[in-house]
Amino acid sequence: MTLTERHPAAGERVETRSFVTPDDTLADDARLATPRWDPAPPARRSRHRARLIALVGLITVTAYLIWLLRPSRVGNPWLFGVLVTAELFNVAQALGFWWTCAFAPDRGAADPHRDPAPDVADLADVAVDVFIPTYDEPVDVVAPTVAAAVALRGADVRVALLDDGDRSEMRALAERYGARYIRRDEHTGAKAGNINHALGATSAPYVLVLDCDHVPLPDFLVRTLPLFGDASDTYDLHTGRARHGVAYVQTPQYYANAESNRVAEASWSQQSLFFGAIARGKDARGAMFCCGTNVVFRRTALDDIGGFPEGSVTEDFELSIALHERGWTSAYAPEVLASGLGPEDVASYVGQQHRWARGCVGALPRIARAALPARIKLQYLLSASYFLTGWTVLVYLSMPVFRILTGAQPIAGSGADDFLVAFAPYFGLAVLAVATIGGGAYTYSAYALATTSFWVHIHASTKALFRRPSRFVVTPKTASSDRQWRAVGPPLVAIGILTLAILVGLLRDRDAATLNNVAFAMLHVVVLCHGMAAALVPGTAAITPPHVEDPAEPALQSRESCGG
Amino acid sequence: MSATATLSETTHRLRSRVRAGGGQAQIATVGAQFLAGVGNLLVSLIAARLLAPGAYADVVTFLALYLAVHVPAAALTASGAVDAGQADRLRRTAVPIGAAAAVVLALLSPFVSTMVGLPVGLVVILAAALPGAAGLGAARGRAYAHHDVRTIAASLVAEPVARAGVGVVLMLRFGATGAALAAVLGGYVAWFICSSYGLASGLASDAGPSTRPVAVTDPTRRRVARGVAASFVGLAVLQITDLVIANARLTDLDAARFGALSTIGGAAVFATATVPLVLLPESARGNEPARRLATSIALGIGLCIAVTGAVFARPILSIAAGDDLADASRWLGVYLLAMAAIGVARVQVATKWTAGDGRFAGFALGTAVVALPVLQILLGDSVADVVIVTIAVALALSLVLTFAPPPPLDGTATAASPTSLTGRLLGTERHAGHRTFGVRTETLALVGLCTVAAALRLLTTRGLWVDEAISVRQAQMPFGAMLADLRLTDVHPPLHHAALWVTVRMFGTSEFAVRLPSLLAGVALVPVLLWTGRIIYDRRTGWLAAGLATIAPFLVWYSQEARMYTMFMLFATVAVGAQVRAIRRGHRADWLLYAASSAALLWTQYFALLPILVQQVAFAIVAVQRGRRGHGRRFTVDWIASAGIVVALALPVLPILHDEFVAYTGRSSGLVPGQAGAATSAIGGAISIYAVGANLIWGVWGYHADGTMVQLTAFWPLLMLAALALLGRGRSRPTMLLSALVVVPLAALFVVGAQKRDLFELRYFSGAVPIAVLLLARFATVIARARRTLIAGSMLLASTLAVGLVDQQLNGANPRLYDFEGALAEVDRIDGTDDAVLLYEPTYLGDVIDYYAPDLDTRPLGAPVPADASTVWVLAAENVLDEEVASGRVGAVLAELERERGDATVRRRPNVRFWELP
Known part of the structure; x- marks a missing residue:
């Protein structure tokens, strides 16, 4: 079956995007639908707007910090210290986000989006090994990926199904599509070990790694291979480091099930912010890290660092650091070239986040030690430290509880209106910046899901701090229909405590200050409830098509016609 | 040739x-x-x-x-x-x-x-x-x-x-x-x-x-015949209800006056009684021209009689009822108009029944038959009030019957005809042939909303306060004198005063009569918000906005006040709807509507300049963008022409503005009502950011006791939730325009308020309130993806508004509630003798006191008190007593009177304090 989409602007990017599937029995697979997201850089005006917002945001954040850090503001010194730490961390994250996204240099001619599609014939002789590692995923998840990989154009493609689950049906699947079936005797090193084993068994100069649920477009290699450019060593005049050219080209991880499942939708919303503005910004600073799938490697680069690091649960992140340390560069192709599946239930999401948090927080010392240019190191620090955000959420959740139950409050010497004047512009600009820079990709559901997962960050970073081992857990590709109490246990406890605080506050005192804290507690309760609803209310994860009014209605027609 | x-x-x-x-x-x-x-x-x-x-x-x-x-x-x-x-x-x-x-x-x-x-x-x-x-x-x-x-x-x-x-x-x-x-x-x-x-x-x-085809089949004809008979009985009941109620509620003289009106009105109805009867068999045969002709005849005869009655009211009443009852002549024209409306309604009832739409006619008529006595009992305190209620119900009935979309064909709901006003309002006129479920239901729902809106605005009411009484006094002057008085003593343009001037002449100066323009504008806001919501967004948003407008406390409050703020809101809403239409389709009618409503805005409130400027900036942006794309010429020409019309229409108000400004700068403020957020300021009486929050609460959830306003404002963190909830929802230009129409006037007056605190007052940017209601409705429809969620969310939102409305209307602690009426009624009840004296502070309470106690000897505080006064009353507004000087004056006078007459008994009504010295 072939699904075809023709891009509208013939003069800009004329291409035919077709998924190739093995047979019509898989026609309902969401990954075969045309991707409905374009991570291409926004127009120049949008970038200017983002910069303006970031600049105003800088002023508001400065004003807020000036207001907050006055000695007269210190209420309870402990609470004040904790709050200020949390605020400074978030301010740093915000500044980093604005710096990465709003002030990223224009890639100019290097922007792959601006490059004309290369002549497929030029690449026909380039050999590419396509690795599809699998462990316990169902055949119907893997089959479209294998079929589409076999149909990749523009290179001498050698597809290998790397089966760490030793399953005969995988062997049959590989044989069915003419792919190579690779398995190993010792299953060490999880996914990294599986790929390293395959690297030893193959020889093509380029290696495409696809998670087994990511179905590539036929033009995947046509769009990515040209970005490797010249492989000869160069010398960076600024840093004095040897440069070995592009080690890998990363492409977005698109969640095709985002339109049918709320958890996947929220998760995709977070992903789209990363693979949109953030990834473009990192790429512009030469700091795009590998994300483990939908990525093409230069074999010599992998050989240069001895293959994938097997001691980490985020082998891709560690790999990127190692490659950048060795002077290799990276590239990012901001276009959807493969469709995958996001986590469809909260437990899967939590598992995925925990793995990322554990790996990234655990990598912080490694980043600190890494011999990297400052801008790249800062980018790695920003990305890895994001997974400490859960601690700040815990701080914010705690403050109204402390105030209501004990009367202790972090800030003194100001009225609520003073705080509002100082805080509201900063908060408003921060939200506006996320909305603008993210191009509207980041949603409230994504925010709520991330907030509800605060405990994951805390748990993972605690394990990282105490160097407790963590195992690689494959993110499930299908949703569970059971209630997932464990996945939302901590937020449930938080909701309980906050609700208690609300009740105590309302019963004990109704002065403005108490009600203000009650309102903060209510805000948190609403957000947490929203974030964990899919875990506790069966059926809420599935998205029913929104109510659409009669398309013939004039109001709608006219709105569309004026771009409203 | x-x-x-x-x-x-x-x-x-x-x-x-x-x-x-x-x-x-x-x-x-x-x-x-x-x-x-x-x-x-x-x-x-x-x-x-x-x-x-x-x-x-x-x-x-x-x-x-x-x-x-x-x-x-x-x-x-x-x-x-x-x-x-x-x-x-x-x-x-x-x-x-x-x-x-x-x-x-x-x-x-x-x-x-x-x-x-x-x-x-x-x-x-x-x-x-x-x-x-x-x-x-x-x-x-x-x-x-x-x-x-x-x-x-x-x-x-x-x-x-x-x-x-x-x-x-x-x-x-x-x-x-x-x-x-x-x-x-x-x-x-x-x-x-x-x-x-x-x-x-x-x-x-x-x-x-006739051998011509008959629209109704034989089995249904009997049902139609019975329905027509029942409806005609209903119309007869409707026609005599006001007389029955008037006889029961009014004084003998007023009842006699109204009886005279009713007698002549009955003759007017009699004149067109045959029209629907001739029409019925023709209409049953589907003769559409006959329906139109019958309506025209009934309307024409009714209008002729009404005009004749208005012009020759006094001689007609003198002949028919004698000179003693001729005082009712001022209401004759209006009452005959009501009878003309009933005549038209009778024709429409006949049409509806024979067109297979009898159930709708029966429902509408039944509603009118129930509503009329209820409203008469609630409001019919004078001849004018009874006449107003009668004409309101009669006009509403005839308009609903005339402009309701035609009945569904072959059992399914179909689109309204292209000429259907309701269809246009409901936005269904363009897709004839498409199934538009619920168009008729929507019509009924709109009528229902308007009825609820009117009822809410009429059910709970309050006495006039100072500004209203001043307006009523001014409106009783000759028109030229009123304008001259405005120039010297007022700060508002004269459109509302002009409307009040006409109303006072038609219906007198009862509370109901003088608040009628605001009531009508307030009820009209409901369908106008539906229209605007549909134009700018979609049907769901329009309906939700209309529903919220029905119970929005701020809109209800100012629909009950004989001031210009509801008209301000109405014109502002029309202007933004017309603007969006002008931008989208650019018909001449859209531009004219925009220009007319904007000019009306300027004639209603000077601060309307702020939203008009915002709209002009929006036009300019669109013009530039279209110009860049190479097709902005016509738009720019239309825009400039409309702006020219606005300027031309607004120019005559400039001399009035000039005179008022000169007079304003040379005098002190009058009674400044309780300021939203004033009690929460951290810097004494200066304006604070909480004042913004308090005004926002006032705009959405109404005005409450100071303590409640402080408490509600403390919930501002929930606004963060709203901001977060909007993440990923995209944005639209209309939303940005509407947001600017709320934010810019608010911000501008906040800045002005820093210099003159009482100018940062929601009344002065009340045009932003219906816009905010529309945005609120949009927020709800955008947030709620599923219909069930939307309904639940809307109900929740409406419930909070309803709670706010109840508290605002009924809680005596509302600082905006000045019960001069109650205080003076109490004075009258306790001491109805002719030789009592009432002293009041401050002096500008004179108008409101004269309104409620025209027969009482009232004097400003400090005026000499006659020695033979049986009782001396001292009355003061509560918030004036908070001022040191005024409080001292009242205290000094009271002390002197107590020396002469013994201890005073203090009494209180909401925001009014008065002392009795027998």
Whole structure:
């Protein structure tokens, strides 16, 4: 079956995007639908707007910090210290986000989006090994990926199904599509070990790694291979480091099930912010890290660092650091070239986040030690430290509880209106910046899901701090229909405590200050409830098509016609 | 030559239309009805001359009862007009029933006589009229059904002729009994003519049952006939309800005045009574021109009578009711207009029933029949109030019946016709042929919302406060003097004052009358928000906005205040809807509507300049963008032209603005009401950010006690939730425009408020409130993806508004509630003697005190107190007492009075304090 989409602007990017599937029995697979997201850089005006917002945001954040850090503001010194730490961390994250996204240099001619599609014939002789590692995923998840990989154009493609689950049906699947079936005797090193084993068994100069649920477009290699450019060593005049050219080209991880499942939708919303503005910004600073799938490697680069690091649960992140340390560069192709599946239930999401948090927080010392240019190191620090955000959420959740139950409050010497004047512009600009820079990709559901997962960050970073081992857990590709109490246990406890605080506050005192804290507690309760609803209310994860009014209605027609 | 040809062609076309619509029959019957009316009037005049006053009063009562028993007879006529077969059956059954009723009435005549105050003989004569009334009703119905115009006309004319001919002799011989006999005899003569004349002469067969297709099938025709009969009874009830209520509630003199109005109004309704009856058989055949013609005739005759009544009100009332009741003349034109509306409603009821839409007509009529007495009981405190309620209900009924979309075809809801006003309002006119479920339901829902909105604005009310009383005083001046007074003493443009000036002249100065412009504007905001919401967003948003507007506390509050703020809101909402339309489709009508509403805004509130500037900036942005794309020329020309119209229309207000500004800078402020957020300021009386929050709460959830406002404002963190919830929702230009229309005036007045605190006041940017309601509705519809969620969320939102409304309206701690009315009523109740004196502080309370206590000796604080005053009252506004100087003045006067008269007893009403010194 072939699904075809023709891009509208013939003069800009004329291409035919077709998924190739093995047979019509898989026609309902969401990954075969045309991707409905374009991570291409926004127009120049949008970038200017983002910069303006970031600049105003800088002023508001400065004003807020000036207001907050006055000695007269210190209420309870402990609470004040904790709050200020949390605020400074978030301010740093915000500044980093604005710096990465709003002030990223224009890639100019290097922007792959601006490059004309290369002549497929030029690449026909380039050999590419396509690795599809699998462990316990169902055949119907893997089959479209294998079929589409076999149909990749523009290179001498050698597809290998790397089966760490030793399953005969995988062997049959590989044989069915003419792919190579690779398995190993010792299953060490999880996914990294599986790929390293395959690297030893193959020889093509380029290696495409696809998670087994990511179905590539036929033009995947046509769009990515040209970005490797010249492989000869160069010398960076600024840093004095040897440069070995592009080690890998990363492409977005698109969640095709985002339109049918709320958890996947929220998760995709977070992903789209990363693979949109953030990834473009990192790429512009030469700091795009590998994300483990939908990525093409230069074999010599992998050989240069001895293959994938097997001691980490985020082998891709560690790999990127190692490659950048060795002077290799990276590239990012901001276009959807493969469709995958996001986590469809909260437990899967939590598992995925925990793995990322554990790996990234655990990598912080490694980043600190890494011999990297400052801008790249800062980018790695920003990305890895994001997974400490859960601690700040815990701080914010705690403050109204402390105030209501004990009367202790972090800030003194100001009225609520003073705080509002100082805080509201900063908060408003921060939200506006996320909305603008993210191009509207980041949603409230994504925010709520991330907030509800605060405990994951805390748990993972605690394990990282105490160097407790963590195992690689494959993110499930299908949703569970059971209630997932464990996945939302901590937020449930938080909701309980906050609700208690609300009740105590309302019963004990109704002065403005108490009600203000009650309102903060209510805000948190609403957000947490929203974030964990899919875990506790069966059926809420599935998205029913929104109510659409009669398309013939004039109001709608006219709105569309004026771009409203 | 060509003009002559055109005239000839037009005349020919008109004639064709009249012919197609059965115009000759209509004209003939209306003419006969007119003659009958004149004849009956002559009979009445003769009776007045010939009979002694007591006997004449008996005749008047008898005729009223005679007309009452003819109400069901008229219903029989209507029923028979729809279905000739039904008419025959009715004739066979109605007369025996009438005879039986006559026997019963005759037997009960001694009791009935006592009840109605008529001699027994007259009651017996009335009983004798019953079979005739039933027979006449059925026979006339048959004649109408057979299109027997001559018979109908003959019977109509014969009735007064017989009364006059025989009646004079009988009156001379038997007095009132003779007059009653003549009246009954006239009915029997008419029945005889109807029963025999047409059939005997073969006229009926000429125009017998038509072979043309009939819109309603036989099985349904009987149902339609019954429905028409019931509806006509309902209309008759509607017509006399106000008289019944007025008799029960008003003083004797006012009841008599209203009785005079009602009598003349009844004559006006009588004039068009035949129009729907002639129409019924034609309409049942699907004759659309006949429907239009009947409506035109009823409307034309009604308007002619209303205009005549308005122009010659006093002489008409003098002749009909005597000079004593001629004071009611100011309301005659309006009341006749109400009767004209009932006449049109009767035609529309006939049309609806015969077009297969009787259920809708029945529902609308039933609602009116229930609403009228309820509203009269609640509001009918004076002749003016009763008249206002009557015309409001009558107009609403006729408008709903006239402009409701046509009934669904073949069992499914279909689009409204392109000319349907409701269809346009509901945004369905463009997709004729598409299934538009619920268009009729939506019509009913809109009527329901407007009814609820009106009821909420009327149910809970409050006394006038200072500003309103000042406006009422100004509106009672001659127009030129009012404008001169505005220039010297006011700060507002004169549009609302002009409307109030007209209202006061039409309906007087009752609370209800002076607040009528605000009430109408407030109710109109509901459909206007629906319209604007639909234009800018979609149907769901429009409906939710309209629903929220129905109960939004701020909108309710200012719909109850005789000031300009509701008009400000109405024009602002129209302006933004028109602007979006002008940008999207650019019809000339859109530009004109925008220009007119913007100019009206400037004539209503000077601060309206702020939203107008925002809108002009929006136009400029669109013009630049379109210019870049190379197709902005026409848009730019239209925009400049509309801006020119706004400027031209607004220019005359500039001299008034100048004079008011000069006068304003040279005087101190008047009574400044409780300021939203003032109690939460951290910097003394200066403006704070909490004041913004308090004003936002006021705009959405209404005004509450200071403590409550502080508490509600403390919940600002929930706004963060709203901001987060909007993440990923995208943005639209209309939303940005609406947001700017809220934020820019708010921000601008916040800056101004930093210099002059009382100017940061939601009233002065009240045009932003309906816009905010619209944004709130949009927020809800965007956030809620599933219909169920939307309904639940909307209900929750509406519930919070309802709670706010209840607290705002009923909680006496509301700082905006000044109960001067209650205080002065208490003064009057405690000490109603003529020689009491009331001192008040500050001086500008004079108008409101004069309004509520016109007979009391009232003086500003500090004026000398007569030594012989039985009781001295001192009254002051609470918030004035918070000021040191004023408080000192009041204290000094009280201390002096207490030395002379002993201890004062202090009393309180919301925001008013008064002391009694006997």
